[in-house]
Amino acid sequence: MKAWLCIGVVLLLLAGCSSNPGPSLRKKGIGLQPIAFGDASRLKFLQEELSTFYHCPVYVLPEVGMPASFLNMTKGERYSADSVLRWLSHRRGDSVAILMGITRKDIFIADKDDRGRIRKPASKYAVWGILGLGYTPGSAAVVSDARFYSK
Numbered sequence: 001m002k003a004w005l006c007i008g009v010v011l012l013l014l015a016g017c018s019s020n021p022g023p024s025l026r027k028k029g030i031g032l033q034p035i036a037f038g039d040a041s042r043l044k045f046l047q048e049e050l051s052t053f054y055h056c057p058v059y060v061l062p063e064v065g066m067p068a069s070f071l072n073m074t075k076g077e078r079y080s081a082d083s084v085l086r087w088l089s090h091r092r093g094d095s096v097a098i099l100m101g102i103t104r105k106d107i108f109i110a111d112k113d114d115r116g117r118i119r120k121p122a123s124k125y126a127v128w129g130i131l132g133l134g135y136t137p138g139s140a141a142v143v144s145d146a147r148f149y150s151k
Contacts, residue, residue: 029057031096033088035103035142036066042145046102059096066105074127081107081133081142088140101142109133 030050034043043060051058070083084101092099111119111128134141 025054025097026056028095028097029059030054031059031061031092031099033061033091033099033101034063035084035101035105037063037102037104039104043102050100056097066103072108072127075108075129076106078106078108078127078129079103081109081130081144084142085133085135085140088142089135089138092139097139099140101140103142103144104146105144106146107133107142107144 032043032047032050037043047058047060066079067083067087070079070087072078072080084103084107088099088101106129108127108129113119129147130144131147132141132143
């Protein structure tokens with residue numbers, strides 16, 4: 001069940017990454033970037049499911065560590081999804097159409113109002129835990145499965 005929920009989040013984020021991924025996605029494919037993930041069988045499962053769903057090649061890239069500068073300890077160990085997304089965008093290059101980061105680390109965003117200010121009370125919304133984030137349109141997304149497991 002958790003695996004299918006993770007697949008659902010991944011598919012939703014990737015669907016929004018590009019307004020028309022068509023030929024580029026089918027030709028270049030998706031890069032699946034494990035970030036402090038450590039689960040080879042789950043990566044293989046995601047690779048197969050994404051390839052089947054999008055009818056394109058999916059490449060599992062070498063695992064990398066989560067940059068320590070993205071860490072926020074306000075509500076426990078959480079990493080800035082905005083920072084991860086920008087980092088992934090710079091790492092993507094031209095070899096894949098979309099770079100999808102997958103991590104076991106908890107990720108967050110600052111939940112903001114229509115004017116771009118952090119919602120009140122800031123103690124609740126400044127470090128808002130999420131399952132994933134992607135650029136729409138864009139070429140990068142990040143998903144965390146940390147919230148699928150009880151603490």
